[in-house]
Amino acid sequence: MKETIVYAYVVADLLHAGHVLALENAKKLAGPDSKLIVGVLTDEATMEKKPRPIISFSERMELIKALRCVDCVVAQDTYSPLKNVLKIKPNVLMESDSHSEEDLRETRKVADSIGCKVQIMPYFPEQSSTNIKERVVRFWKPKNGEIVQPRSSSLDFWKKRAEKYNKLAWVNESSYLEAFVSSADFNKSDIVLDVGTGTGVIAHAIAPLVREVVGLDISQDMLENSNWEGNKYFIRKDIREPFFGEKSFDKVTARMVFHHITEKTQEAMNECYRVLKSGGKIILSEGIPPIPELKEDYSRIFKLKEDRLTFLEKDLVDLMEFAGFKKIKIKVYIMKDFSIKNWLENSGLPEEAQREIFDMHINGSDLFKRAYNMKIVGGDCLIDVKNLILIGEK
Numbered sequence: 001m002k003e004t005i006v007y008a009y010v011v012a013d014l015l016h017a018g019h020v021l022a023l024e025n026a027k028k029l030a031g032p033d034s035k036l037i038v039g040v041l042t043d044e045a046t047m048e049k050k051p052r053p054i055i056s057f058s059e060r061m062e063l064i065k066a067l068r069c070v071d072c073v074v075a076q077d078t079y080s081p082l083k084n085v086l087k088i089k090p091n092v093l094m095e096s097d098s099h100s101e102e103d104l105r106e107t108r109k110v111a112d113s114i115g116c117k118v119q120i121m122p123y124f125p126e127q128s129s130t131n132i133k134e135r136v137v138r139f140w141k142p143k144n145g146e147i148v149q150p151r152s153s154s155l156d157f158w159k160k161r162a163e164k165y166n167k168l169a170w171v172n173e174s175s176y177l178e179a180f181v182s183s184a185d186f187n188k189s190d191i192v193l194d195v196g197t198g199t200g201v202i203a204h205a206i207a208p209l210v211r212e213v214v215g216l217d218i219s220q221d222m223l224e225n226s227n228w229e230g231n232k233y234f235i236r237k238d239i240r241e242p243f244f245g246e247k248s249f250d251k252v253t254a255r256m257v258f259h260h261i262t263e264k265t266q267e268a269m270n271e272c273y274r275v276l277k278s279g280g281k282i283i284l285s286e287g288i289p290p291i292p293e294l295k296e297d298y299s300r301i302f303k304l305k306e307d308r309l310t311f312l313e314k315d316l317v318d319l320m321e322f323a324g325f326k327k328i329k330i331k332v333y334i335m336k337d338f339s340i341k342n343w344l345e346n347s348g349l350p351e352e353a354q355r356e357i358f359d360m361h362i363n364g365s366d367l368f369k370r371a372y373n374m375k376i377v378g379g380d381c382l383i384d385v386k387n388l389i390l391i392g393e394k
């Protein structure tokens with residue numbers, strides 16, 4: 001029986017299971033009397049369309065030669081396989097379905113002219129070398145980044161809060177989650193960084209809508225109360241410490257995080273900007289006083305709870321604009337009938353501080369009561385809380 005010559009070509013920069021599968025299939029497809037010749041693209045050929053390979057050409061040749069299904073390896077010194085096809089005159093040319101029909105038109109014409117069949121093989125997007133490289137970039141740590149040591153007092157604070165955090169009514173309130181998530185315009189190809197992910201509530205809500213979510217948090221205790229699986233990953237890091245490569249993410253989310261970053265706040269926002277791709281978006285949400293006149297009261301109450309910043313709308317816009325964000329959109333989300341009791345009971349605060357904060361609410365001024373639409377119901381104090389959702393573009 002006449003031997004069938006099959007020609008396939010690869011860059012094989014970071015050899016993975018997708019290459020092995022494709023080449024084994026190529027060999028099988030041509031039958032037992034086939035010879036599989038594989039062209040390995042030289043660095044120059046690769047660079048006609050892609051960045052320079054990381055692994056040297058000679059090593060890539062060695063790797064492909066070592067595969068059981070490969071009979072012969074040759075250099076391919078153009079991105080297009082046609083020069084080698086005309087020289088080798090194979091019976092079958094393997095092409096990937098990642099190429100468009102338009103790209104393949106010329107290939108088919110030349111192949112036809114020498115009686116060579118063009119066989120399209122499925123592309124394995126999950127295992128592409130480009131995909132692997134993107135992951136490496138995302139998890140690559142720049143050496144010269146300035147490291148900010150988290151204050152142990154702040155880590156103790158989150159340790160106390162972690163256990164009860166998921167019982168806070170606002171954390172899981174579906175309409176707030178919906179308002180936040182829908183502001184982001186997520187799509188299935190997005191890679192998202194959820195900054196200050198805590199117990200992963202936002203990451204969890206986003207995960208089904210995107211390709212991958214990386215949750216980042218300073219507190220191991222908060223992360224341990226999260227439910228990580230599927231396309232979610234988590235990492236214990238301080239956002240002020242540069243860690244990911246530049247332009248690694250399509251979106252950055254940060255719900256109720258920035259008021260906790262009391263030092264180097266701008267650096268944290270700049271880092272969110274740095275890791276976003278051009279055209280990428282940040283979606284953040286923060287609570288603010290219901291009216292600017294109540295900023296002092298708001299700060300006084302929260303001072304008893306934690307070390308934090310009080311933002312007004314303008315402060316948040318400035319923080320974003322200073323980092324470089326443009327086209328900033330602001331949505332107001334009013335959380336109706338927010339239970340002060342639920343909030344304090346699950347805050348991790350000593351009872352005395354809880355009582356003091358509760359009393360500060362019910363003894364507030366008329367302006368305070370009016371602005372918060374305060375109601376006393378069955379021993380609880382209910383208020384309308386003003387949260388902003390801000391969206392900015394890189």
Ligand SMILES: C[S@@+](CC[C@H](N)C(=O)[O-])C[C@H]1O[C@@H](n2cnc3c(N)ncnc32)[C@H](O)[C@@H]1O
Pocket residue numbers: 158171195196197198199200201202216217218219222237238239240254255256257260261268
């Ligand atoms: C109120 S929780 C919000 C958690 C989550 N985003 C959510 O909406 O449920 C704030 C989180 O920010 C984290 N955090 C505070 N400062 C941080 C920093 N500098 N870098 C990363 N995470 C930080 C805390 O550990 C905490 O888990």
